[in-house]
Amino acid sequence: MQKPLFMLTAKWIASTTLLAALFGPNAAFAAPSEQSENTATLIVRSSADATFESLHDMPRLNLDWVLRAERGKMTEFAPELTDLYVRVAGPAMENRTFRMTRSGRLWEENTGEQIVLPWKASARLLQEGEVLRERHYGRLLRWQEADRIFYRNCVFTVQDLETGLSFQVQRRAGRDHADVQPLTREDTKVMNLIYGGQWSWKRRAIVVRLGEERVAASMNGKPHGGDGIPDNDFSGHFCIHFLESTTHKSTVPDVAHQMMVYKAAGQSRAFTSTAAPERLAESLVHAMNERDPEWVRLLTEGVELIKQDEVLRKMGALAAVRSAAPRRQDAVDAVDALVIPLTWSVELYPSEGERRNATWNMRYIRTSFFSPWQSIDILFEPENVRAR
Incomplete structure (x- = not known):
């Protein structure tokens, strides 16, 4: 049944009023006559390598902010990434795809460059991304x-x-x-x-x-x-x-x-936010065993990029990995601790070569007793070929 005109008009007025209030007169929009040949597309996908993606073209988004935005330095640590991507195409941008961080910055994986956006532009992208995510994922159901x-x-x-x-x-x-x-x-x-x-x-x-x-x-x-x-x-x-x-x-x-x-619900971070350090360490082993780089990135988010890359390289060379239960290096009560070091023994099954034993050490930290745990360091001790 067709909706009454006054209902559609009221909805349009409410939505345009919200956008005006959120972005103001200097919002990152362009009038049709002001549009350049550059285009922007917002993308949601479950991983960087996923071929299935949900798209939302943003024809009224002025891309000048990308060209003028402050360039951040290459970070030494893994940024807090989302499942949102921005693909910009055109003569000035050379068809580049950026990934959004939780803070609303754009991050280019190949170069490690971060682009600091005006807050109105990043807020717009994150808001539109939430709508797109609802369409992309399924809902959690017990x-x-x-x-x-x-x-x-x-x-x-x-x-x-x-x-x-x-x-x-x-x-x-x-x-x-x-x-x-x-x-x-x-x-x-x-x-x-x-x-x-x-x-x-x-x-x-x-x-x-x-x-x-x-x-x-x-x-x-x-x-x-x-x-x-x-x-x-x-x-x-x-x-x-x-x-x-x-x-x-x-x-x-x-x-x-x-x-x-x-992951299928688009709520991987909700899984990690309530997990104890032992569960996070166990999940990292599962992520590597399932050969899921997106989970590996999330579970090593706070470590140096060079060490995160090492974890991903190890995963790529393994057919399987098994581990004993992680144990705390010190007699620390997790309820009262802000830093917990863990160590555990793993069995590595390379795609080629002999099975190996190794010891992994990780440190987890939280900023308060109510904050989620996050990995901040990982150390791989030398591996030994397991005797038959």
């Missing part, structure tokens, strides 16, 4: 609720958050999470393509869709267990996890699956 919505034998759609590829599945079973199967041979082909042509237990962030529902979830890609759909070229089922769901063998949610659920 397993008890998801269990009712995605009931047994129902058919729903799975969308991979990194590639954007979608396929249909049918839930066949599962008490603590959903056991599902690709619906047809074509669905199996798409799922196999998402996993690079090789089935694995690797967790992936996904959004599952049924009707108007868009829910954050995590899947693995390994056919196992019972089979219920003939002729779909998928021997067995695979698992989909939701918020607080568990595996069949544990009453505790799988950390790696929960990380991907939060």
Whole structure:
């Protein structure tokens, strides 16, 4: 039904009044006659390497502020990044893509350069980004609720958050999470393509869709267990996890699956903000084992960039990594501490070569007793080839 004209007019007046109040007469907008050949596009994607992205063109954004903005020095530490990107194209900008920091600056990964924007421009970009993020991600939904919505034998759609590829599945079973199967041979082909042509237990962030529902979830890609759909070229089922769901063998949610659920909701930082240092260290090992550079960047946000790059290089050379539980180097009560050093033993499984043992040391800090913990240093002790 068409909305009354007075309702649309009131909404337009309210929105333009808000923009005027927020940005004022000197806002970073340009009248159509003042627009240059340069263009700006706001982007949301779950990682720097994701090919699936949500876009919002900003034709009335004057790009002069990018050209005139104060250039920041190359930082020695990893900036607090968001999932927002700004792509600027045109003769003056040479098709450059910047990533936004939490403070509203633009950061170029290749050069390490930061651009300090006028606060009105950064506020506009961050505000528009929030709207775009709601469209890009799924919502967090506890397993008890998801269990009712995605009931047994129902058919729903799975969308991979990194590639954007979608396929249909049918839930066949599962008490603590959903056991599902690709619906047809074509669905199996798409799922196999998402996993690079090789089935694995690797967790992936996904959004599952049924009707108007868009829910954050995590899947693995390994056919196992019972089979219920003939002729779909998928021997067995695979698992989909939701918020607080568990595996069949544990009453505790799988950390790696929960990380991907939060990622699929666009709330990775909410996962880390309430975590103790031991959980953060454990999550770093899971991130490396899942070969997820975006999680690695978030979990090493406070360390020097050179050390963060070392972690990413190690991840790239590993087929898998396992660790013992991290332990505190000192008898420190986390309730009363502001700095906690951790050490733990890890087993490294290189893509090529012998399995190795190593010891990792990290330091975590918080600015107050109510602030989240953040890593500030990581030290890798020499590795030893493990005796057979």
